[in-house]
Amino acid sequence: MMNDNKQTRLALVVLTATFALLAVAFSLDLFGKIAPVQELPLVDRELLKTETWRRSYADLVRSKAELDDFDCYTCHEKGKKPVLKYDDKQQLIIPDEHSDVVMGHGTHGRNNNCFNCHDDENLEQLQPRDGRALKFEQSTMLCGSCHGPTYRDWEAGMHGRTSGYWNRTKEGTEQGKFDGPFKKQDCVNCHNPHSPKFPGRQPAPPPNYLREKTPSDSSHTSH
């Protein structure tokens, strides 16, 4: 009986001592605190925009923008074909007036004749190889006249950007609650027709690791 009492008392003393020690430890923060969450920089809202990176002539026409800059016959003379000049490597010399044009369509500089696509008799038109005359707004048809498979993919929505509704309203049906229009982009909204390959661009910031690296560490990693 006496023994039991002693054991109980011992257990109580040990428990009390343990709690007292824990209390001291917690109040002195001996176990260390949870590291505060580091506030990471927010991403630039520019990166979240869904617009295409360039605007086409057709967009400008649709938005009724100022088109004076696109009037060819302010400088050119009607009925007179412009003459192309080539250097001794058979490369086209771009006149200063058109210095914004970068010729990079096709490899090895083989596509170096403006009038493969532009109409030399009417500069406000485009001319595919089949002899049609197309307006600038119809440039997608011109692209399609050479890039057949890509044009076919584009028509099916497989090539190029789409936006809006995947659940699209079929022709002749009424728009319901969960379907609506969808938008395809023209070729020239993403590709520069004179240099269609996408230019390189700066990537959006890489992931920040949880307490492994600070954002300042994530500088350019060379390869």
Added chain:
Amino acid sequence: MNRRGFLRSSAVFGVGAAALAASLKPLLELKDFSSMEKFLQKYYREMTPEDMEKVLTRITHEVERQYGLRPHVQDLKPMDGVSFVYALNLTRCIGCRKCVHACVAENNQSRSPEIQYIRVLKMPHGSLDIEKSEHDYNPEKVPEKGFFYMPVQCQQCKKPPCVKVCPVHATWQEDDGIVAIDYDWCIGCRYCMAACPYGARHFNFTKPLIPKDRLNPEMAYLGNRPRTQGVTEKCHFCIQRTRAGRYPACLEVCPAGARKFGNILDPESEVSKILATKRVFIQLKEDLGTSPRFFYYFDV
């Protein structure tokens, strides 16, 4: 009991009680006790429309209290005759990571610490070996010569290992193929994270931090409503957009048009045509038998 004994035992008892109280101090750091309403909430798939109505009201109030913005929370159901498939063109992807950040903005992920559903892997040409990939590349300009880029996110597997391991059925596959999570049912055991071969699931180790002016108020119960500390989350094909007929956010922001999404049961959809006509397409780690709904393909 004599006077001395009483004093001694009450002193010991007093110290003991004080020590017990002090040793429980860390509990004070627990914030966000869930409301009784949330605690007693039913499992998503057992809720009646009336129950759901109440839950959506509760969530609306909670978000409004926390972010000072009235959200539009919906519970969108799968559409009939719709099975979602995603296709990604590896020839087109330029590795710009715009999809990663558009996804974060759309789906209200935590900004600090960072949770991102999409990880873009930089891979050397001529290999599909993920061991050789790099995901924290940050050169002046992308794409870099000799590499291609492979964004990886939840593959919405037809045989999802994460669903198989969940001990409380807090995650399951919906009829349109989306693997959904009931954040209010998740117990945070992280088995699903261990089971997923794609690293698609992410855990809220802390209370997620979303700046008020970056909150997307268009929300869905199984989708982008703000999560709490201690639950898992992942890509859900932007359930709040796609079940309302719209394209996912990552697709709309892609500057290269590399991402394609649609209903595989509709033969006219982009994804049906891609899987029918493109010559090469892979399912990531298809040898594991997870059968992803996310396909990678190449332009021939």
